Amino acid sequence: VIYVITPTHARPQQKAELTRLKNVFLHVPALHWILVEDSEQKTGLVKHFLESGGISFTHLNVPTPKDWKLGENQPVWQKPRGVLQRNAGLDWLRSNFEPPASRAVVYFADDDNTYSTELFQEMRWTKKVSVWPVALVGGVMVERPKVTLSGKVNGWLTGWKPDRAFATDMAGFGINLDLLVNNPEAEFSLDSQKGFMESDFLEKIVKLHELEPKADMCTKVYIWHTRTEKPNMKDEEKLRKEGRPTNRNIEV
Amino acid sequence: VIYVITPTHARPQQKAELTRLKNVFLHVPALHWILVEDSEQKTGLVKHFLESGGISFTHLNVPTPKDWKLGENQPVWQKPRGVLQRNAGLDWLRSNFEPPASRAVVYFADDDNTYSTELFQEMRWTKKVSVWPVALVGGVMVERPKVTLSGKVNGWLTGWKPDRAFATDMAGFGINLDLLVNNPEAEFSLDSQKGFMESDFLEKIVKLHELEPKADMCTKVYIWHTRTEKPNMKDEEKLRKEGRPTNRNIEV
Numbered sequence A, B: 001v002i003y004v005i006t007p008t009h010a011r012p013q014q015k016a017e018l019t020r021l022k023n024v025f026l027h028v029p030a031l032h033w034i035l036v037e038d039s040e041q042k043t044g045l046v047k048h049f050l051e052s053g054g055i056s057f058t059h060l061n062v063p064t065p066k067d068w069k070l071g072e073n074q075p076v077w078q079k080p081r082g083v084l085q086r087n088a089g090l091d092w093l094r095s096n097f098e099p100p101a102s103r104a105v106v107y108f109a110d111d112d113n114t115y116s117t118e119l120f121q122e123m124r125w126t127k128k129v130s131v132w133p134v135a136l137v138g139g140v141m142v143e144r145p146k147v148t149l150s151g152k153v154n155g156w157l158t159g160w161k162p163d164r165a166f167a168t169d170m171a172g173f174g175i176n177l178d179l180l181v182n183n184p185e186a187e188f189s190l191d192s193q194k195g196f197m198e199s200d201f202l203e204k205i206v207k208l209h210e211l212e213p214k215a216d217m218c219t220k221v222y223i224w225h226t227r228t229e230k231p232n233m234k235d236e237e238k239l240r241k242e243g244r245p246t247n248r249n250i251e252v
């Protein structure tokens, strides 16, 4: 089983993002989606979306505390995102798994990235931690693990902070569920230094030389760290003030 | 058959966009994808992508003349986009179709929008021209056709230029192939007034009261006019100048 943990938060394009995820997840056998809303309450939109069918899922929610939320016009790197939501997914797995967990893998899939079907084939047989290239991240076309001729990971090709022990984006690794169950203290931290969230987490469970390079020794791109533009809502705001939003009685 | 015509152009996130399209098209039976590159030559990237399989396709290309290309930092609305590419798709259909065309429908799918599987079920049995809501466009959450109680389209709910005869985005309609074959003069024009490209085109082939409202009388959203952020390429540009791009020998 592939357990996919996705933090998600409300915004105009949320259902579009979730729809694109569903389009690819529907191609993947034995996938269970743990979708975690960043909210006080589960929303109708996400509930209806999940119940519309086709995918095995668990629907959770946990709000990010106000002090940790990005302001409307704050640059994205000033606050970590999706931290408590990913941890809620891990908690759920740890309290619900039934041994043997060894044939299950856990993947953290943000709601706005672009995933290929091949990615999930690559990660499925992870023994400890698998790694692969991630495109369009860190100011470069592609960041990736360095792999020796004998197939060991011995470093990272990244533009940005190459001194991190595990210089990978959240989208660049999959973890065997056993390893997470046997290391119950491994969680993401709001207090990690900027850009060190993934590295700090992986340091708790694995060593560099244990990493399993996938995607043809890390020479293929199967995941892109895309981001979606904030849609223009100028007329909508006017209409809302006049009490006639365009999306009354129609879920967008 | 559903013929999908997609204009596409080179940029860092191009393969990601095409991958998301493929993820949804693979769910649609009897779909033929006419992918038209805005380029002098067909590119290896798109060729490899299409040949990697799973989808029936036709690969075309036609460059937009320099004077009609958007400058690097020009706002998007200053030039029409994908015009000659969509016309190349229409030309191909007109010269390759074999009667009866009446069971085929043509749809214009830009490469960056978000499509649900339901959309294609809705458009499949189009007699002349089907229409439905499009989300995240024109400064509002959703634009859509107005439908009378007896199921006729009699106008448009849009924030922007509601005076257009057919106030719909490119993503909001599907056309029976017969109608296009019988109206060979119907093409998109570079000279349409800003925002009137769709309307001018539809005026040539259909009347308002003939439109077929889909998606539960235009009360459901099955397509979102999303746009992808331009990825940050700061470090990549430095590395390129030093002769060591991160994507050497690895297709992104």
Ligand SMILES: O=c1ccn([C@@H]2O[C@H](COP(=O)(O)OP(=O)(O)O)[C@@H](O)[C@H]2O)c(=O)[nH]1
Pocket: A006, A007, A008, A009, A037, A038, A064, A069, A070, A076, A081, A082, A085, A109, A110, A111, A112, A226, A227
């Ligand atoms: O306030 C927020 C902002 C983001 N996210 C989620 O956290 C993940 C990462 O956020 P984002 O994609 O904005 O970060 P990026 O890595 O693109 O900078 C995504 O799944 C978001 O939906 C969240 O749960 N709450």
Ligand SMILES: O=c1ccn([C@@H]2O[C@H](COP(=O)(O)OP(=O)(O)O)[C@@H](O)[C@H]2O)c(=O)[nH]1
Pocket: B006, B007, B008, B009, B037, B038, B064, B069, B070, B076, B081, B082, B083, B085, B109, B110, B111, B112, B226, B227
């Ligand atoms: O120079 C260009 C710019 C855009 N496009 C294509 O034309 C369509 C519409 O462009 P875009 O999505 O940028 O327009 P929007 O409607 O989002 O403003 C897309 O499929 C693009 O790939 C193109 O072929 N050449």
Ligand SMILES: [Mn+2]
Pocket: A110, A112, A113, A226, A227
């Ligand atoms: Mn993201």
Ligand SMILES: [Mn+2]
Pocket: B110, B112, B113, B226, B227
């Ligand atoms: Mn677009």
